[in-house]
Amino acid sequence: MPDADPREPYRSDFDRLERELFAGDPPWLMKTRRDAFAKFGALGFPTLKHEMWKYTNVAPLARTRFTPAAEIPGNGLAPEKLDPVVFGKFEGSELVFVNGRFSRSLSSKRNLPEGVWVTSLADALQEDPRAVEPFLAKTAPVDANSFTALNTAFLQDGAFIHVPEGKVVEDPIHLLFVSTAQPQPAVAYPRNLIVLEAGGQLTVTESYAGLDGGVYLTNAVTEAVVGENAALDHYKLQREGERASHIATLEIEQARASTVSDTSIALGGALVRNEVNQRFLAEGGELSMNGLFSVTGTQHTDTHTRIEHLTPHCTSRELYKGILDGRARGVFYGNIIVHKGAQKTNAVQTNKNLLLSREALVDSIPGLQILANDVKCRHGSTTGQIDEDSVFYLRSRGIDSDTARSILTYAFAREIIDLIRVPAMRATLGVLLLSRLPNSEAVREAL
Secondary structure (H helix, E strand, O other), X not given: OOOOOOOHHHHHHHXXXXXXXXXOOOHHHHHHHHHHHHHHHHHOOOOOOOHHXXXXXXXXXXXXXXXXXXXXXXXXXXXXXXXXXXXXXXXXXXXXXXXXXXXXXXXXXXXXXXXXXXXXXXXXXXXXXXXXXXXXXXXXXXXXXXXXXXXXXXXXXXXXXXXXXXXXXXXXXXXXXXXXXXXXXXXXXXXXXXEEOOOOEEEEEEEEEEOOOOOEEEEEEEEEEEOOOOEEEEEEEEEOOOOOEEEEXXXXXXXXXXXXXXXXXXXXXXXXXXEEXXXXXXOOOEEEEEEEEEEOOOOEEEEXXXXXXXXXXXXXXXXXXXXXOOOOEEEEEXXXXXXXXXXXXXXXXXXXXXXXXXXXXXXXXXXXXXXXXXXXXXXXXXXXXOOHHHHHHHHHOOOOHXXXXXXXXXXXXXXXXXXXXXXXXXXHHHHHHHXXXXXXXXXXXXX
Protein backbone atom coordinates (compact mmCIF):
# COMPACT_ATOMS: atom_id res chain seq x y z
CA MET A 1 0.00 0.00 0.00
CA PRO A 2 1.57 3.34 -1.03
CA ASP A 3 2.28 5.95 1.62
CA ALA A 4 -0.31 8.69 2.00
CA ASP A 5 0.50 11.95 0.26
CA PRO A 6 1.49 14.41 3.05
CA ARG A 7 0.19 17.29 0.91
CA GLU A 8 -3.38 16.01 0.92
CA PRO A 9 -4.40 17.26 4.42
CA TYR A 10 -3.15 20.73 3.50
CA ARG A 11 -5.17 20.60 0.30
CA SER A 12 -8.30 19.77 2.31
CA ASP A 13 -7.59 22.58 4.78
CA PHE A 14 -6.96 25.07 1.99
CA ASP A 15 -10.18 24.18 0.18
CA ARG A 16 -12.15 24.53 3.41
CA LEU A 17 -10.58 27.84 4.44
CA GLU A 18 -10.98 29.21 0.93
CA ARG A 19 -14.72 28.75 1.34
CA GLU A 20 -15.01 29.77 4.98
CA LEU A 21 -12.38 32.47 5.61
CA PHE A 22 -10.72 33.55 2.39
CA ALA A 23 -13.87 34.16 0.34
CA GLY A 24 -13.84 37.88 1.18
CA ASP A 25 -10.25 38.41 0.06
CA PRO A 26 -9.59 40.95 -2.68
CA PRO A 27 -8.97 39.22 -6.02
CA TRP A 28 -5.22 39.89 -5.99
CA LEU A 29 -4.83 38.19 -2.60
CA MET A 30 -6.90 35.19 -3.60
CA LYS A 31 -4.72 34.78 -6.69
CA THR A 32 -1.60 35.06 -4.54
CA ARG A 33 -2.91 32.33 -2.25
CA ARG A 34 -3.88 29.99 -5.08
CA ASP A 35 -0.58 30.46 -6.89
CA ALA A 36 1.33 29.78 -3.67
CA PHE A 37 -0.63 26.64 -2.89
CA ALA A 38 -0.14 25.39 -6.44
CA LYS A 39 3.59 25.91 -5.97
CA PHE A 40 3.50 23.95 -2.71
CA GLY A 41 1.66 21.18 -4.51
CA ALA A 42 4.40 21.09 -7.15
CA LEU A 43 7.30 21.28 -4.69
CA GLY A 44 6.03 19.06 -1.90
CA PHE A 45 8.01 18.89 1.31
CA PRO A 46 11.80 19.00 0.97
CA THR A 47 13.77 15.81 1.56
CA LEU A 48 17.38 15.07 2.44
CA LYS A 49 18.03 14.86 -1.31
CA HIS A 50 17.49 18.62 -1.58
CA GLU A 51 20.83 20.42 -1.29
CA MET A 52 19.41 23.13 0.97
CA TRP A 53 17.86 20.54 3.29
CA LYS A 54 20.47 17.78 3.26
CA TYR A 55 21.28 18.26 6.97
CA THR A 56 17.71 18.62 8.26
CA ASN A 57 15.06 15.92 8.02
CA VAL A 58 11.53 17.34 7.93
CA ALA A 59 9.89 13.99 7.18
CA PRO A 60 8.45 13.81 10.73
CA LEU A 61 6.80 17.20 10.14
CA ALA A 62 5.43 16.06 6.79
CA ARG A 63 3.92 12.96 8.41
CA THR A 64 2.29 14.89 11.27
CA ARG A 65 -1.29 16.01 10.75
CA PHE A 66 -1.11 19.68 11.70
CA THR A 67 -4.38 21.58 11.63
CA PRO A 68 -4.65 25.38 11.58
CA ALA A 69 -4.32 26.65 15.14
CA ALA A 70 -7.55 27.59 16.88
CA GLU A 71 -8.07 31.27 17.56
CA ILE A 72 -8.28 32.11 21.24
CA PRO A 73 -10.57 35.11 21.76
CA GLY A 74 -8.84 38.31 22.83
CA ASN A 75 -9.99 37.86 26.41
CA GLY A 76 -9.25 34.13 26.46
CA LEU A 77 -5.64 34.49 27.63
CA ALA A 78 -4.91 36.25 30.90
CA PRO A 79 -2.21 38.95 30.64
CA GLU A 80 -0.20 37.36 33.45
CA LYS A 81 0.28 34.27 31.26
CA LEU A 82 2.65 36.41 29.21
CA ASP A 83 4.86 37.33 32.17
CA PRO A 84 7.46 34.58 31.49
CA VAL A 85 7.94 35.63 27.86
CA VAL A 86 7.84 39.45 27.84
CA PHE A 87 10.88 41.73 28.04
CA GLY A 88 9.94 43.43 31.30
CA LYS A 89 9.79 47.22 31.04
CA PHE A 90 9.24 47.94 27.35
CA GLU A 91 8.65 51.52 26.25
CA GLY A 92 7.40 51.01 22.71
CA SER A 93 4.32 49.53 21.10
CA GLU A 94 3.65 45.83 21.50
CA LEU A 95 1.53 43.65 19.24
CA VAL A 96 0.64 40.25 20.70
CA PHE A 97 -0.48 37.29 18.59
CA VAL A 98 -1.93 34.14 20.13
CA ASN A 99 -1.79 31.03 17.95
CA GLY A 100 -1.08 33.26 14.97
CA ARG A 101 -3.98 35.69 15.50
CA PHE A 102 -3.84 39.26 16.76
CA SER A 103 -5.00 39.85 20.34
CA ARG A 104 -6.24 43.41 20.68
CA SER A 105 -6.72 43.14 24.44
CA LEU A 106 -3.12 42.03 25.04
CA SER A 107 -1.57 44.61 22.70
CA SER A 108 -0.73 48.27 23.15
CA LYS A 109 0.37 51.12 20.91
CA ARG A 110 2.27 54.12 22.20
CA ASN A 111 4.77 56.79 21.20
CA LEU A 112 4.17 56.44 17.47
CA PRO A 113 4.95 59.42 15.20
CA GLU A 114 2.12 60.75 13.07
CA GLY A 115 1.66 58.74 9.91
CA VAL A 116 3.42 55.61 11.14
CA TRP A 117 1.05 52.66 10.78
CA VAL A 118 1.50 49.75 13.18
CA THR A 119 -1.32 47.24 13.05
CA SER A 120 -2.16 43.63 12.41
CA LEU A 121 -1.92 42.41 8.83
CA ALA A 122 -5.54 41.25 8.97
CA ASP A 123 -6.69 44.74 10.00
CA ALA A 124 -4.55 46.37 7.31
CA LEU A 125 -6.07 44.12 4.65
CA GLN A 126 -9.54 45.10 5.86
CA GLU A 127 -8.89 48.83 6.19
CA ASP A 128 -6.67 49.56 3.19
CA PRO A 129 -5.70 46.55 1.08
CA ARG A 130 -4.18 48.86 -1.53
CA ALA A 131 -1.49 49.84 0.99
CA VAL A 132 -0.54 46.19 1.42
CA GLU A 133 -0.77 44.93 -2.16
CA PRO A 134 2.46 46.50 -3.52
CA PHE A 135 4.56 44.73 -0.89
CA LEU A 136 2.92 41.51 0.30
CA ALA A 137 4.54 38.38 -1.18
CA LYS A 138 6.79 40.51 -3.38
CA THR A 139 9.99 40.01 -1.36
CA ALA A 140 9.46 36.40 -0.24
CA PRO A 141 9.41 34.13 -3.32
CA VAL A 142 7.47 30.88 -3.18
CA ASP A 143 9.10 29.17 -6.13
CA ALA A 144 11.90 27.46 -4.18
CA ASN A 145 10.63 27.14 -0.60
CA SER A 146 7.60 24.99 0.11
CA PHE A 147 7.24 26.36 3.66
CA THR A 148 7.12 29.93 2.36
CA ALA A 149 4.57 28.76 -0.20
CA LEU A 150 2.45 27.22 2.57
CA ASN A 151 2.67 30.37 4.66
CA THR A 152 1.62 32.51 1.70
CA ALA A 153 -1.31 30.25 0.91
CA PHE A 154 -2.58 30.14 4.50
CA LEU A 155 -1.57 33.58 5.79
CA GLN A 156 -4.21 35.24 7.93
CA ASP A 157 -2.47 37.53 10.35
CA GLY A 158 0.79 38.98 11.56
CA ALA A 159 2.16 42.50 11.83
CA PHE A 160 2.01 45.28 9.27
CA ILE A 161 4.36 48.20 9.90
CA HIS A 162 4.64 51.12 7.50
CA VAL A 163 7.05 53.98 8.17
CA PRO A 164 6.50 56.93 5.81
CA GLU A 165 9.32 58.92 4.25
CA GLY A 166 11.60 60.60 6.75
CA LYS A 167 9.78 59.34 9.84
CA VAL A 168 11.86 58.17 12.81
CA VAL A 169 10.30 55.74 15.28
CA GLU A 170 12.33 56.27 18.44
CA ASP A 171 10.93 53.45 20.59
CA PRO A 172 11.20 49.78 19.55
CA ILE A 173 8.14 47.91 18.34
CA HIS A 174 7.77 44.46 19.86
CA LEU A 175 5.98 41.64 18.05
CA LEU A 176 5.18 38.75 20.39
CA PHE A 177 3.89 35.44 19.03
CA VAL A 178 2.78 32.89 21.62
CA SER A 179 1.45 29.39 21.10
CA THR A 180 -0.80 27.54 23.51
CA ALA A 181 -1.63 23.86 23.88
CA GLN A 182 -4.20 22.50 21.43
CA PRO A 183 -6.11 19.19 21.55
CA GLN A 184 -4.09 18.02 18.54
CA PRO A 185 -0.95 19.17 16.69
CA ALA A 186 -1.54 22.66 15.32
CA VAL A 187 0.18 25.02 12.91
CA ALA A 188 0.24 28.82 12.87
CA TYR A 189 1.31 30.93 9.89
CA PRO A 190 2.46 34.35 11.13
CA ARG A 191 3.14 36.76 8.27
CA ASN A 192 4.88 40.06 8.96
CA LEU A 193 5.37 42.92 6.54
CA ILE A 194 7.73 45.78 7.41
CA VAL A 195 8.04 48.72 5.01
CA LEU A 196 10.35 51.69 5.49
CA GLU A 197 10.09 54.49 2.98
CA ALA A 198 13.11 56.68 2.16
CA GLY A 199 14.83 58.03 5.25
CA GLY A 200 12.67 56.09 7.71
CA GLN A 201 14.15 54.61 10.88
CA LEU A 202 12.74 51.71 12.89
CA THR A 203 13.65 49.09 15.49
CA VAL A 204 11.58 45.88 15.58
CA THR A 205 11.82 42.85 17.84
CA GLU A 206 10.15 39.55 16.98
CA SER A 207 9.68 37.05 19.79
CA TYR A 208 8.26 33.52 19.50
CA ALA A 209 7.42 31.47 22.58
CA GLY A 210 5.42 28.46 23.69
CA LEU A 211 3.28 28.83 26.80
CA ASP A 212 2.51 25.12 27.12
CA GLY A 213 4.17 21.84 26.27
CA GLY A 214 2.10 20.90 23.26
CA VAL A 215 3.12 19.71 19.81
CA TYR A 216 2.84 22.55 17.30
CA LEU A 217 4.48 24.10 14.28
CA THR A 218 5.20 27.77 13.73
CA ASN A 219 5.69 28.54 10.03
CA ALA A 220 6.60 32.23 9.97
CA VAL A 221 7.59 34.62 7.19
CA THR A 222 8.75 38.21 7.59
CA GLU A 223 9.27 40.55 4.65
CA ALA A 224 11.29 43.75 5.16
CA VAL A 225 11.47 46.43 2.48
CA VAL A 226 14.04 49.09 3.40
CA GLY A 227 13.98 52.26 1.32
CA GLU A 228 16.71 54.67 0.28
CA ASN A 229 18.74 56.02 3.23
CA ALA A 230 16.43 54.14 5.63
CA ALA A 231 17.65 52.23 8.69
CA LEU A 232 16.18 49.07 10.20
CA ASP A 233 17.29 47.30 13.36
CA HIS A 234 15.64 43.88 13.50
CA TYR A 235 15.93 41.40 16.36
CA LYS A 236 14.44 37.96 16.79
CA LEU A 237 14.22 35.71 19.85
CA GLN A 238 12.94 32.16 19.40
CA ARG A 239 12.12 30.14 22.53
CA GLU A 240 9.41 27.76 21.37
CA GLY A 241 8.25 24.82 23.48
CA GLU A 242 10.41 21.73 23.79
CA ARG A 243 8.10 19.67 21.53
CA ALA A 244 7.55 22.43 18.99
CA SER A 245 8.96 22.99 15.52
CA HIS A 246 9.81 26.42 14.16
CA ILE A 247 10.34 27.09 10.46
CA ALA A 248 10.96 30.75 9.68
CA THR A 249 12.08 32.89 6.77
CA LEU A 250 13.18 36.52 6.83
CA GLU A 251 13.49 38.26 3.47
CA ILE A 252 15.19 41.68 3.31
CA GLU A 253 15.52 44.06 0.37
CA GLN A 254 17.70 47.15 0.69
CA ALA A 255 17.59 50.26 -1.48
CA ARG A 256 20.39 52.78 -2.02
CA ALA A 257 22.46 53.78 1.04
CA SER A 258 20.18 51.89 3.43
CA THR A 259 21.35 50.25 6.64
CA VAL A 260 20.10 47.03 8.20
CA SER A 261 21.18 45.28 11.37
CA ASP A 262 19.65 41.84 11.99
CA THR A 263 20.33 39.67 15.04
CA SER A 264 18.63 36.32 15.63
CA ILE A 265 18.70 34.25 18.84
CA ALA A 266 17.44 30.63 18.84
CA LEU A 267 17.04 28.82 22.16
CA GLY A 268 13.91 26.66 21.99
CA GLY A 269 12.15 24.13 19.83
CA ALA A 270 12.82 20.50 19.00
CA LEU A 271 13.32 21.17 15.27
CA VAL A 272 14.22 24.66 14.08
CA ARG A 273 15.00 26.05 10.65
CA ASN A 274 15.86 29.73 10.36
CA GLU A 275 16.42 31.27 6.92
CA VAL A 276 17.62 34.83 6.40
CA ASN A 277 17.88 36.07 2.82
CA GLN A 278 18.99 39.58 1.91
CA ARG A 279 19.50 41.53 -1.32
CA PHE A 280 21.28 44.82 -2.04
CA LEU A 281 19.28 46.43 -4.84
CA ALA A 282 21.32 49.64 -5.15
CA GLU A 283 24.69 51.08 -4.21
CA GLY A 284 25.90 52.15 -0.78
CA GLY A 285 24.00 49.69 1.39
CA GLU A 286 25.28 48.29 4.68
CA LEU A 287 24.25 45.08 6.41
CA SER A 288 25.15 43.55 9.77
CA MET A 289 23.75 40.01 10.07
CA ASN A 290 24.32 38.18 13.35
CA GLY A 291 22.98 35.17 15.19
CA LEU A 292 23.35 32.79 18.10
CA PHE A 293 21.83 29.40 18.75
CA SER A 294 22.15 27.48 22.00
CA VAL A 295 20.84 23.91 21.98
CA THR A 296 21.00 20.84 24.18
CA GLY A 297 19.42 17.40 24.54
CA THR A 298 18.28 16.28 21.10
CA GLN A 299 17.44 19.74 19.73
CA HIS A 300 18.17 20.37 16.05
CA THR A 301 18.71 23.91 14.78
CA ASP A 302 19.47 24.75 11.15
CA THR A 303 20.45 28.26 10.03
CA HIS A 304 20.64 29.17 6.35
CA THR A 305 21.69 32.65 5.24
CA ARG A 306 22.08 34.24 1.83
CA ILE A 307 23.45 37.72 1.17
CA GLU A 308 23.28 38.94 -2.41
CA HIS A 309 25.48 41.82 -3.53
CA LEU A 310 23.71 42.80 -6.74
CA THR A 311 25.22 46.29 -6.99
CA PRO A 312 28.59 47.98 -6.29
CA HIS A 313 29.84 49.68 -3.15
CA CYS A 314 27.92 47.67 -0.54
CA THR A 315 29.21 46.26 2.74
CA SER A 316 28.09 43.18 4.67
CA ARG A 317 29.30 41.72 7.94
CA GLU A 318 28.00 38.35 9.11
CA LEU A 319 28.73 36.61 12.42
CA TYR A 320 26.87 33.49 13.60
CA LYS A 321 27.69 31.48 16.70
CA GLY A 322 26.46 28.14 18.01
CA ILE A 323 26.62 26.51 21.45
CA LEU A 324 25.81 22.78 21.51
CA ASP A 325 25.49 20.39 24.43
CA GLY A 326 24.08 16.90 24.93
CA ARG A 327 23.30 15.19 21.63
CA ALA A 328 22.19 18.39 19.94
CA ARG A 329 22.73 19.02 16.25
CA GLY A 330 23.42 22.36 14.60
CA VAL A 331 23.75 23.53 11.02
CA PHE A 332 25.14 26.76 9.62
CA TYR A 333 24.92 27.15 5.86
CA GLY A 334 25.90 30.62 4.74
CA ASN A 335 26.29 32.00 1.25
CA ILE A 336 27.46 35.42 0.11
CA ILE A 337 26.95 35.99 -3.60
CA VAL A 338 28.77 38.86 -5.29
CA HIS A 339 27.15 39.27 -8.68
CA LYS A 340 28.87 40.38 -11.85
CA GLY A 341 29.32 44.14 -11.79
CA ALA A 342 29.07 44.42 -7.98
CA GLN A 343 32.54 45.98 -7.75
CA LYS A 344 33.93 47.44 -4.51
CA THR A 345 31.95 44.93 -2.48
CA ASN A 346 33.27 44.46 1.06
CA ALA A 347 31.95 41.27 2.68
CA VAL A 348 32.99 39.19 5.68
CA GLN A 349 31.33 35.98 6.89
CA THR A 350 32.27 34.21 10.14
CA ASN A 351 30.85 31.16 11.88
CA LYS A 352 32.05 29.99 15.31
CA ASN A 353 30.75 26.97 17.22
CA LEU A 354 31.37 25.74 20.75
CA LEU A 355 30.84 22.04 21.54
CA LEU A 356 30.17 21.30 25.21
CA SER A 357 29.84 17.52 24.85
CA ARG A 358 31.40 14.76 22.78
CA GLU A 359 28.04 13.81 21.28
CA ALA A 360 27.09 17.27 20.02
CA LEU A 361 27.54 17.80 16.30
CA VAL A 362 27.57 20.81 14.01
CA ASP A 363 27.82 21.12 10.24
CA SER A 364 29.34 24.45 9.23
CA ILE A 365 29.33 25.38 5.54
CA PRO A 366 30.33 29.01 4.94
CA GLY A 367 30.43 30.05 1.31
CA LEU A 368 31.40 32.79 -1.12
CA GLN A 369 30.42 33.06 -4.78
CA ILE A 370 32.33 35.92 -6.36
CA LEU A 371 31.62 36.99 -9.93
CA ALA A 372 33.28 40.44 -9.73
CA ASN A 373 37.02 41.12 -9.69
CA ASP A 374 37.42 44.25 -7.54
CA VAL A 375 36.16 43.14 -4.14
CA LYS A 376 37.28 42.51 -0.56
CA CYS A 377 35.69 39.28 0.66
CA ARG A 378 36.61 36.62 3.18
CA HIS A 379 34.94 33.92 5.21
CA GLY A 380 35.88 31.52 7.95
CA SER A 381 34.60 28.84 10.30
CA THR A 382 35.86 27.46 13.61
CA THR A 383 34.43 24.67 15.75
CA GLY A 384 35.94 23.46 18.99
CA GLN A 385 35.66 22.92 22.70
CA ILE A 386 36.34 25.25 25.62
CA ASP A 387 39.97 26.35 25.77
CA GLU A 388 41.62 24.48 28.64
CA ASP A 389 44.25 27.20 29.14
CA SER A 390 41.44 29.66 29.84
CA VAL A 391 39.88 27.20 32.29
CA PHE A 392 43.24 26.81 34.03
CA TYR A 393 43.61 30.59 34.31
CA LEU A 394 40.20 31.00 35.94
CA ARG A 395 40.86 28.11 38.30
CA SER A 396 44.09 29.81 39.35
CA ARG A 397 41.86 32.69 40.45
CA GLY A 398 39.93 30.43 42.80
CA ILE A 399 37.02 29.55 40.48
CA ASP A 400 35.98 25.90 40.31
CA SER A 401 36.12 24.02 37.00
CA ASP A 402 32.36 23.89 36.27
CA THR A 403 31.90 27.58 37.00
CA ALA A 404 34.93 28.45 34.88
CA ARG A 405 33.49 26.56 31.92
CA SER A 406 30.15 28.28 32.34
CA ILE A 407 31.83 31.69 32.48
CA LEU A 408 33.68 30.99 29.23
CA THR A 409 30.49 29.73 27.57
CA TYR A 410 28.64 32.85 28.65
CA ALA A 411 31.44 35.07 27.34
CA PHE A 412 31.29 33.25 23.99
CA ALA A 413 27.57 34.05 23.70
CA ARG A 414 27.85 37.56 25.06
CA GLU A 415 29.55 38.85 21.91
CA ILE A 416 26.25 38.41 20.06
CA ILE A 417 24.01 39.55 22.92
CA ASP A 418 25.94 42.81 23.23
CA LEU A 419 25.00 43.67 19.64
CA ILE A 420 21.36 44.08 20.69
CA ARG A 421 20.57 47.76 21.19
CA VAL A 422 17.23 47.25 22.94
CA PRO A 423 18.10 47.29 26.67
CA ALA A 424 15.06 45.30 27.84
CA MET A 425 15.72 42.54 25.31
CA ARG A 426 19.45 42.48 25.98
CA ALA A 427 18.87 42.16 29.73
CA THR A 428 16.31 39.38 29.26
CA LEU A 429 18.68 37.41 27.05
CA GLY A 430 21.48 37.76 29.56
CA VAL A 431 19.27 36.24 32.25
CA LEU A 432 18.04 33.49 29.92
CA LEU A 433 21.54 32.44 28.92
CA LEU A 434 22.77 32.45 32.51
CA SER A 435 19.85 30.28 33.60
CA ARG A 436 20.83 27.62 31.05
CA LEU A 437 24.35 27.25 32.47
CA PRO A 438 25.55 25.00 35.31
CA ASN A 439 26.35 26.97 38.47
CA SER A 440 24.49 29.99 37.13
CA GLU A 441 24.44 31.76 40.49
CA ALA A 442 28.20 31.39 40.87
CA VAL A 443 28.66 32.69 37.33
CA ARG A 444 26.48 35.70 38.07
CA GLU A 445 28.54 36.50 41.17
CA ALA A 446 31.81 36.12 39.28
CA LEU A 447 30.84 38.43 36.41
